[in-house]
Amino acid sequence: MMLDKFLEYLELEKRYSPHTITSYRKDLEDFCLFYLKTEASEDISKADKKIIRNFIVELSENNISKRSINRKLSSLRSFYLFLLKIGDIEISPTENISSLKFYPEKQIPMSEQEMQNLSDQVFTDVQDLLEKCILEVLYQTGIRKSELCGMTFENVNLNAGEIKIIGKGNKQRIIPISENLAAVLKSYVQTRKPATEFKSYFFVNRKGKKLTEKFVYVVVNKYLSLITTKEKRSPHILRHSFATHVLDHGAEISKVKKILGHSSLASTQVYTNANIEQLKKVFNQAHPRASKNDEL
Template identity: 65%
Template sequence: MINKFLDYISVEKRYSQNTLVSYKKDLEDLLLFISETEGTEDLKKVDKKIIRNFIVSLSEKKIQKRSINRKLSSLRSFYLYLLKIGEIQVSPLETIPSLKFYAEKQIPISEEEMENLGEILESDSGNSLEKLIIETLYQTGMRKSELCNILLDQVDFSKSEISIKGKGNKQRVVPISENLLKQMREYIAIRKPNEDSGIYFFVRENGKKLSEKFVYSVVNRYLSLITLKKKKSPHILRHSFATHVLNNGAEISKVKKILGHSSLASTQVYTNGNIEQLKRVFNQAHPRAYKKED
């Protein structure tokens, strides 16, 4: 049942491999739960009471509300699929709401901190791959999963751009600076992939394809050199990229395309709390916001 559902969302919905892995894990968690508490492994027998008990058990394990909501989203998709193929008559999640929570505010790395990191990277004679990982994430705003899966032929040196396959296998093209282009050329010259990783642009010194865990570790270590902020992840570099380019006058619709957001609301998150920048733009642009010289 689970495998047929995964085949469906892979072929029909064209979900990414990362999404498939997450959905499988969420469904297997529910399967284990009903096996231990209900004595069955038949997911078609799950009802609203079982779902509520499952949510309680996740909360008792100190699973964050955001993660629980993601699991509920996976389960909703699964049971909608069972409805579609006629295996059930009512979804057990039909009236189950997502948990309410206040999202923790993401504080971007400041431009000054990133300038300090740039100086550290420039003076560091160490691992060129690790430095390139930082620069690529910060200069393009791509996700760590996207970075790990960039293929050689997706980097167009003649056009100074990268073609990125994002969520839902949606393609977007992101421009790259001359500086980043130069670093990429230098990296290609020393890159030594093994037989399995040859198609990927980024490979480790041992020849293996990058893992998301490795990328997180690299980013966390370098950001720890320049900031005391709690969040020091690849996503914070993406957040910082968006915040900095918007601060410096980039059009939000253009930033939306570069980030691969499906809606403008997702991009607008990076403008929250930026009231001083909004004041400057207002004072410069609105005819009633300043006094014209006589």
């Protein structure tokens, strides 16, 4: 089936992560079901612009978010570009179909005080080292939950204070860790009991198996619910908080980009918008005109 060939291409040639490939598969399977329902056919290579537009309309009517619709449309674009590349079609049905415009929901990071409260008030009574490590690693390194689940034992050098992360597109990056975090991780290693087939993974659950992203989400949500009333209490918010806090303390945005594993500086610049008060403070301290405002 052409869908399987496309997914194989993403895995072997584009070297996309299993998580990304799963997302592509889900998006394309949703379209296949729609095409089968409306056209009584499984050959989506025959789809035209009208069918793509009808698919978008149905998604909207089912209250699928514009962000999700755009992701599905992006998956379809990639699929039909692949068919163009191998000569199966002569024109893409997604050509000239624009993504939906929307204003992304503002992500509000945890405050530094909230994260300090987590350390001072919550973690003092926490006996579960694994759960503490999950929160601390996500907040102190800014890595993605998928990257945390995929951390391997051989890529963690606690003596050197470094973690090698395999990110999107199998790109590698080295992330420094504090002595405090290294000490917590060393304590966890003493309690770690992986099953034979999961020995290569640094973090394993109580059954000795590799962590799932769902488990990580549940743990993070549980602890953040104890310190904040903010709506977003996900692993990504800890990544957002990491970036915001280090930028607030003067870290160069290019260095933060490298740590986060962003391919584009624009992705990192999102976090510079998180704290307008900090930006105002920087302006008032640094701009030559700022100190003269009172004299105007």
